[in-house]
Amino acid sequence: MTRLEVCRGDITKLEVDAIVNAANESLLGGGGVDGAIHRAAGPELLAETRRLGGCPTGEARITKGYRLPATWVIHAVGPVWRGGNANEDNLLSSAHEHSLRLAAEHGVRSIAFPAISTGVYGFPKERAARIAVGTVRRFLREREHDLERVIFCCFDESCVRAHEQALEEAGEEFETWRAG
Numbered sequence: 001m002t003r004l005e006v007c008r009g010d011i012t013k014l015e016v017d018a019i020v021n022a023a024n025e026s027l028l029g030g031g032g033v034d035g036a037i038h039r040a041a042g043p044e045l046l047a048e049t050r051r052l053g054g055c056p057t058g059e060a061r062i063t064k065g066y067r068l069p070a071t072w073v074i075h076a077v078g079p080v081w082r083g084g085n086a087n088e089d090n091l092l093s094s095a096h097e098h099s100l101r102l103a104a105e106h107g108v109r110s111i112a113f114p115a116i117s118t119g120v121y122g123f124p125k126e127r128a129a130r131i132a133v134g135t136v137r138r139f140l141r142e143r144e145h146d147l148e149r150v151i152f153c154c155f156d157e158s159c160v161r162a163h164e165q166a167l168e169e170a171g172e173e174f175e176t177w178r179a180g
């Protein structure tokens, strides 16, 4: 059984096998959680992502975590919100699914997701949380993996509530905790 958790805190501090980055297609860093991850990981991370040559929206790429407590960083590119009729839901789900596939391929046992696309990219929080939770549940049910913990890491309380609500609606048991 994989444990589902909601955590309020800074994803760069989490001691897990893999953290997911809400990256952009260039993979060259940016603001928000992306900037925080690059700062905490150190310049070696940018050197590695430069070699990857970008990543299309809806996909993900994996690198080492360098100075982060996490061993791996999975750089997922979520969609920019354009009003809801530009395939945003599928692209957000696909970004989560690709991340989980990479995690499974690397034997990851614990993974933390930020609320991809809900910052600068403007995706509505509740809708994004339902998609994140739904995609994780389907993956855990249908695919082979070693995942023991999946953490939804939220920076603010409204994000925590959105994930708690999505998990409750899905009838999942989960635990909420605060980091630091």
Ligand code: ADP
Residues within 6 Å of the ligand: 009, 010, 011, 012, 022, 023, 031, 032, 033, 034, 036, 078, 114, 115, 116, 117, 118, 119, 120, 121, 122, 153, 154, 155, 156, 159
């Ligand atoms: P996007 O461009 O995909 O919208 P952002 O980084 O702007 O990405 O925001 C994604 C989410 O990450 C937002 O909910 C934001 O509050 C959150 N966030 C920002 N910094 C951190 C952090 N250090 N740890 C966890 N979540 C963070």
